[in-house]
Amino acid sequence: MDDSTEPRGDEARIERVLFRPAAPVPTQGAVSWPALVRGLLRSDFSHFPAAAYTTRVYRIPVRGRTLLMPSGPAQVREVLVSEHDNYPKSRVMQRILGPLIGNSMFVTNGDVWRRQRRMIDPTLELSRLKAFLPLMQGAVDDMVARMGQGGEMDLDQETMRVAADILCRCVFSEQVQPGMVDELAETFRRYQALVPAFLALEGLGQPRWVLPLRQLRARRAGNRIRGRMAALIRQRLDSGARPEDLLTGLIEARDPQTGHRFTETELVDEVVFFFLAGHETSASALSWSLYLLANDPQAQERARAEVLRELGPAQADFSGLRRLRFTRDVFREALRLYPPVTAYIRDALGTARLAKRDVRAGDLVSVTPWFVHRSPRNWSHPDLFDPDRFQTEAGRASMREAYVPFNTGPRVCSGAAFATQESLLVLAAVLGRYRLHPVPGRAPQPAAWLTQRSRNGTWLRLEPLSRRTGRDQSRNTS
Template sequence: MDALPDGGEHDVEVEMTHVTADIIFRTIFSVPMEGVDARRIFEAFARFQAVAPRLLLPSIYGLRWLVWPWDAWRSRQAAREIRGLLEALIRPRFDAHQAGEPARAADILQSFMEATDPQHGGGFSFDELVDQVAMLFLAGHETSASALTWACHLLANAPEVQERAHAEVVQQLGERLPELSDMKAMNLTRNVFRETLRLFPPVGFMARQASSACTLRKKAVRQGATVVVAPWLIQRHHDLWQEPDAFNPDRYDNDASRESLRQAYLPFGMGPRVCMGAAFALQEATLILACLLRRYRLSAVIGHEPQPVGRLTIRSANGVRLQLHRRGETS
């Protein structure tokens, strides 16, 4: 970002997607997302995400015949490229692990290779390992990138909140790099992200299949029927939230919001399939926002209004363009 003209317009989706992809790449493989292969993985996932919604919706409602052959072909091509690139990264370490060689790194890939089934004692096959890594890479960067992009948009349109968060970060960090122990002290910065997750939940709609016949709100639901849970609607519901459409990070320190948070806040899902990366995402996003707020002032571009659309996550159809102004030292 420092290479950009001071005060110039820029689509922050690009950086937010890159930084979160780099972080999850390092977490899985213990190497930065650099080089030709890493960039190809990144770009192949982008192509896959662009076409995925046109494949998912017909599948959810049992209307696969509505899928255009061209979209299906593009999806398969991107998926094959992703798998091929991931296999090339995973194969040497998998073979070394199978041969009993010492662990090369203490990362997620190593944990996956060491995992054993509690019932039969076996581990992941190579193909299963690639499946796990591919899903983790997609889920581990796309959702955070979406939320961080919208957080920048909200901060740019709420200068008072942005200045308060900036002051909090500067007071806590000064010039040094943030550490995990700084998290608790940056309460407002963390709440900015939590409020972003309420207004722009990365997964705006979740499909679930009824395991048995039941009744929901006086409507009969047959076994196997698809039920869509919509955080996008629930978290903006006027009966469940005070000022539901307002960007108000302070609501998380307000007792009046406690019941709303308990029953109507589910950006990570709920129940047995709640997102297991929730704590990771919250820490990652708070630290990224802290570094960003300390270094830049974000301002809205007059005449540009991002248009939310549901893809794999809630993204903007026309990007999220902001003006970036570099701040002085610890200003």
């Protein structure tokens, strides 16, 4: 970690060797709140100046209060870890996501959140992940079958589909039909598309009813998803069946302190939230990982060689996945460059100080991992794709201090291990079967929606390999 923003001596050499992935260019000068709102509606980071990357706490006055965006490691830790009681989840999130996820743990605070966390964490603990492996593998096999002979395709469609399918299988085991998985994913996508406008309005301090049509669409999408999930949950409760999956974990969860069990409405809240938390995020991480690999043929060959060596032609096993060190570093680097959750938004409860500046009660604090991960104060050559950085001393130090794709502290993502396992399975399946190439003229344009996605899809060309040897089929048959 470096306190200066001066380029290092080897920067020019590194620039020539490493891939510089798509990213918006920061603006010059300060940003006013109308510009911020316009930017929020456009949904990318191009409306932020370079100072947002280099200042420890970047501040924007917004109609009587301040939006603070910490990217300095000490300030990020204060907000997320040491002083987290002063920075609860913002009511903004409850207002925006409430019609979809009700009072799930993602938007609650205090004792209610602590109880939810005590009950939910065991359902996602490491020992259960082994049991999920065959369920995940089934969804991955179907993805590979759909990809068939490859060719040019928008990988976003496939990553969304496989992540949604994995989530459905791990929550409901066999119950969910493919048609319904697609319908759920599409309805979630429609809800997501409405979020930037709601966020912009929150920034302006305007009530959401000024957008009645979007409000209505959000409520409809929320009700549709909740209705589908509620029916599946009722079916399970009525059947009395208890397969080894996430829904059984939630139904049987009991708070060790109070003995509380989830009511049926609470089950719907948490299941819908699992779906929201677990499919868009993983799909985003996977699309960006594949895009980065397609544009760095050397890294791609190394990852493929590792997959073929450690997993072989057979189906992936738990210990084999853990040996995918380089592939895991590629995934880590994708999460650094394109952190799937765009912002961790908090309300300041009381007065405080951050980087020697006042925070007042009612101020909005947004830890935005894009800035934390791309600050030249926190990472060397932060805009370049360098999966090997995690094996260097400097990279490890940066990772300890300034790497928060899953958040950190008490509200760290409960599904990080789940997400890593499914992502390695998907990456291994694709790398073991296809060589990835970029499609000229179709570089992705990053968009900061609720998750970090590409505005124009992730278009790649998949060239089939021989499964047994990992060599091109075309070469083998000629």
